[in-house]
Amino acid sequence: MSDEPDHAPDHAPESETGAPGVTVWRAMRQPPQRFLLSSRPWRAWAYLLSGALVGLAAVILLAVLTVSGLLLSVVGVDLVIKLAATFGIPVAALERRRLRLVEPVPVPDPHRSLIGDTRRGRLRTRLRERSTWRELGYVVVFGPVLTITGIGVALGLTFAVVLTAAPLIVWGTAPGSVMIIPGQAVESPLHALPATAAGLLGLALCAYAAGLLAGAQVKSTVFLLSPRDEERQVVELTRSRARLADAFEAERRRIERDLHDGAQQQLVALTMTLGLAEMELRENGSPTTELVSRARGEARLALTQLRDLVRGIYPQVLTDHGLDAAVAEIALRSPIPVGVDIDLPRRLPDAVETIAYFTVTEALTNAAKHSDATEITVVGKLRKGRLTLVIGDNGNGGAVPSAGTGLQGLADRAAILKGRLVVSSPVGGPTRVHMEVPCSA
Template sequence: MASDSRPERRDRLEHDRNHLIPSALRTPFERRTWREFGYHMLSLPISTILFVFAITTVSLGAGLLVTFVGIPVLAAALAGCRSFGALERARARVLLRHDVERPEPVRPRTNGVMSWIGAILKSGTSWRSLLYAVLHFPWAVISFSILLTLWSVGWSLLSYPLWQWVFPTYGDAPGIQLYGDGSGSQARTLYLDTPLEIAMASATGFVLVLVTAWMIRGFSYVDRVMVSGLLGPSSLATRVVELESDRGVVVDTAAADLRRIERDLHDGAQARLVALAMDLGLAKEKLLEDPDAAAVMVGEAHGEVKIALQELRDLARGIHPAVLTDRGLDAALSSVASRCTVPVTVTVDLHERPAAAIEGIAYFTVSELLQNVSKHAQARRASVDVWVSQGRLMLQVTDDGRGGVDLSSGSGLAGLAERLDAVDGILAIDSPLGGPTTVTAELPWRH
């Protein structure tokens, strides 16, 4: 994962825009170019050591596989390649500014040397580190040879006017000899010694330096790809980590919902039903002594029953509304919109219904966004649009309120974004100060 963030890129683009010298001409003189050049110069000695170690130890281990000794030797070779991989990731982080996450560690099932050896041999990271050791050596030879030659020649020619005096002073020659076909009176030679020739040599050096600087950038890109692809975590391991994180979010969300339901039942319907039972008990006692008072108490209890039923309906709607199950998103979102404090226009363009779980998440996402509109937006109107794009369910809630909404505004959007991310969803917010605010959610369809 690269360490360059969006704000940093924006700042760099703004710096380039305000700089008097174009970026293409500044490249040879920037610290980044020299850092990356240093990376390639170090690559050859390091890759040579790594290549020799990998080939020697793996060949030795493979040759000894006929005996028991070959297996631990091969495991030690792979462990050494993994250690070199950590060094290469650190070198890429410092010189290429390319931050690659650590791959998954070796996880032996039990304690002991044999379990560790088995885990090393089964680890895909170990074999990818070995592959890096083998492939990076020829690439390091190529990049070292080409870049060192072109870089040194380019800077030598560019600075030629500064050191051309060395030839007539110490070398018995007027300048760099470009051509010579013999000796004696018939000899023909060509030196770079006139002012025009010196200027042309310097100009050629400048062009060569510019070209080489961009070649350094291109070669560094190849190294970034190799380090990320062979020394970083595998896509499968990354996906497993993401799923573990998403599972934790889902579990926490489910636990929070259960606590909310329990609290609503305890503080609402349960308390009301307990009071209702007490009132009916008192009415039963007064039924013979004072029928009129008992009738009044029964009437009050009847009102309490209606209130308790409404609370239970609201609670059931908060768990999963019946209208969503029976009639789908269009009717369910229209019902939610009718309870909003501002007029809401709902447009649903779906050719079929998505998976029930995704449909429920879409419903509660729109519900929470409309609650934010009612509580915080100070809007006069809002709209809800639902459609399908490239096999993804798209939700968009727009209002003409005051704007300035972000994930840290305390409006519950951060938790909503986490819940969407747990199902591979995305939440995007566009809310400049003064409005309008547009919140777009993207969810998988999942039949």
């Protein structure tokens, strides 16, 4: 079979709403030999036949969930009803994947990412989305339609294939025992050739009928299961925030690299030069020795401050050795004793390590400045692909993220990574900073 119609000229451009054009309808406008000898009819048949199985299974499962929910609602159990309401979500996801059989342009998922950490929280979020109810309506309306359409196409294809293979059927059985037309037996394979011609014509008609039906289903599926404009804006906003966060991290690393390789090295050279000058002047008994010595001390102080600044911008130990080593290093510099318990089986993505490191840094800085704490603990675990980080102290509490402590900015950055940061700091203490970030974000 030739696949010429499957090349780029057949790919329909996206419409103004972002939905893909009906490619199979475009292919049907070509000369019949090109369409019939391409892969389009086979894809349309596969799409419709698989739709019959999906539609039948979806209708049966939805009916079972609905009936079970109604029966259990008598005793106050409504969870099954809520599950039935969200049943369209996995079916819709499967339908968007099945569209790739006949459409080259994928349909995006209209649902926004979930941040809640409990199943009931995720369920409540999904029930508030309009796309969830559109998908449920799709299952209710198009489940039977997909089933009936697929069965009709299967029967038509079966009949056309039987007619096309009539000579082989007659040859493989006793001549005169096969009746293509009721009451008239076929005496030899040669007499079955007209049935083959009718079967080939039937296959051609089935190909065009399948193309029309598949295109109609594509239009309906795209209309119901693709995101609306407001849903697209939410997705694009999330992506733009992620791009801004990536650009911010890249710029911070560039500044750290420039300071480390430029100004820091020059200060080191200046300190060494002043040291040599001090030695020379001291040997000659010059009265300017004390001035040079003071200048050398100020240069060393500036170098120390610059090193602390570079370490605060982006620590090299975080890049080289990971989060656990970086947190252990800042714990050693803390004026308050810090107990560190970070158990990570592997390195985490750069963005996750960065937000976790600066969360610990900000929490330790705030504790040292405001809490009067005598002990701080840092615990980090990786569970089910999510980094859980808890920083606690025994200070006097009263921390407010919106009061300019830097925690609000960290919470915003965690939200970009589909995570969350929660601060619990009642007056009188203790203070507890809890952060969760999925490592797949």
